[in-house]
Amino acid sequence: MSGLLLLAHPGWAQDPGAGQPAASSPPADPKVAAEKAEDEAMLRLLGEGAQLMRSGQPRQAIETYDKIIATYEARYQDSKEKLYCANGMAETLAYMMLAASQKQAAKALAPTWAVAYFMKGYALVELRDTASAKAALEKARDLSPYNPHFLNELANIYKGEKNWPLALETYQAAKEHVAAFALPQLKDKDETAALHGIAFVYSETGKLDEAETIYKQCLEKNPQDTYAQSELNYIAQQRAKQAQVR
Known part of the structure; x- marks a missing residue:
């Protein structure tokens, strides 16, 4: 998995509604100010969790991600809107x-909450807790x-379960969704x-x-795609076996 790459992109955690000039903004509402401060704290926790993962401490990282998840679940537990986390x-x-x-009322939030679930899933895969990882990635x-990085990692879980249709x-x-919504530095990786x-x-x-056909397309795009070449070799072997049976 490549979940830690998410934290390398400076824009992934921006509030999609941010960027209004301060001079035109109304006086700060105490609740809004408190939530903004809390959002900044949660963003710092994401960074701490990533550092724990880099230092080989996935269990401690999960504790950090759970704090973030609990914060947003508590904040939005009574929300009547459909909640999304969007990058831009x-x-x-x-x-x-x-x-x-x-026909749903909806609200788009910054990505922090969803990334916390994703990174928790990443940590759980490291711990070989596939069932819990799947639950986190589905969240x-x-x-x-529409996040292709999240979708690919979840699909990997389904593949491991041999749930081919899903x-x-x-x-x-x-x-x-790669073309429209992949992070720039993950676009090629997510498409491949x-x-x-x-x-x-x-x-x-x-x-x-x-x-x-798909593996050949991958090789046309990247002749160094050793995975695609290996799989083409496997397909050739399977065809040879089928020919012997006939």
Whole structure:
């Protein structure tokens, strides 16, 4: 997994509604000011959790992420709106359009809450607690359903469970949303991960032609894609075995 890369991007945790000139802002509301201070504290906790992960302390990192999760769950427990976590205006608008199509009132928050769930899932995978990791990643997906990085990591869990239909659906969703919503430094990685995942599911479900086509596309884009080349070799071996049976 590559969850720690999320923390390398300076814009991922910005409030989508931030950026208004201070001179035109109304006097600070005490509740708004308190929530802003709390948001800044939660952002610092994300950084602390990432540092704990880098130093090989996933259990302690999970404790940090749980503090963030508990903070936002408490804040929004009585919310009547559908809550999303968005990275920037394009994702915010997409979620508002999604909610409108479902006739739901909705609100887009900064990504911190969803990232905390994602990073918790990352830590739980490190601890080989796959069931708990899946639950955390599904929470991240629910808050940020168009985030391709979250979708790919969740699809990896489904792939490990050999839940081929759900893995394929989730990888395809990740691929669909890469162009519009991937973080700039993760775009190529997320697209490749989605393509690898889709092709792997095709291969495992007997659709060797479809898998081969995707792996060749990956190699055209990146001739150094050793994974795609290895999988093409596997497909060739499978075809040879099938030919012997016939």
